[in-house]
Amino acid sequence: MKPSMRKELLSQVEGLMNQYCNGCFLxxxxxxxxxxxxxxxxxxxxxxxxxxxxxxGKKLN
Structure with missing residues (x-):
């Protein structure tokens, strides 16, 4: 996997975590x-x- 593709995927993961997971009431x-x-x-x-x-995560492996 190209480093730029990996960096983009990690950025998307971080964005999802920041938007939905941090402070999740449930x-x-x-x-x-x-x-x-x-x-x-x-x-x-x-x-x-x-x-x-x-x-x-599967795409990153």
């Missing part, structure tokens, strides 16, 4: 009620933003 609630692992599992398996982040 993540905070799940973390408080069910613990950090449950909140993380939700983000990875059920959150649409988490699914998009996974797609970007």
């Amino acid at each position: 993540h905070k609630y799940l973390k408080r009620e069910d613990g950090r692992r449950a909140a993380h599992r939700f983000c990875i398996t059920q959150c649409t933003v988490g699914e998009q982040l996974q797609e970007y």
Whole structure:
């Protein structure tokens, strides 16, 4: 993968995280009620933003 393409993908990932994940009310609630692992599992398996982040991760590998 070209360095410029990698840099663009990382920029998109950072943008998504800043826009949707930082300060996510649902993540905070799940973390408080069910613990950090449950909140993380939700983000990875059920959150649409988490699914998009996974797609970007597959492209980076």
